[in-house]
Amino acid sequence: MENPSQPPVQTSLPSAPPPPPAHGGAWFGVWGWFWAIALILVGVYYLLVNLGLMSWVRGDLVWPVLLIVLGGLFLISRLRPGRA
Numbered sequence: 001m002e003n004p005s006q007p008p009v010q011t012s013l014p015s016a017p018p019p020p021p022a023h024g025g026a027w028f029g030v031w032g033w034f035w036a037i038a039l040i041l042v043g044v045y046y047l048l049v050n051l052g053l054m055s056w057v058r059g060d061l062v063w064p065v066l067l068i069v070l071g072g073l074f075l076i077s078r079l080r081p082g083r084a
Contacts (some may be wrong), residue, residue, distance in 0.1 A: 034073070045057075045062070
């Protein structure tokens, strides 16, 4: 017989949730937001161009500027202090 004054003994450990990825992954954190916003902006740009509302923006200038900004963001993220 069990002693009613003692609590029951737990025979198995509760399962812990898996740890988050250590590397951060391409779709996690800030970069996930960046890619979501970038895709939305590209879609809005093409929609407005097709509707004739962005005739003042030259497409041959948009892509180089976007590539320069993206490269700058990559460079800044690599040069941040505390990054391994």
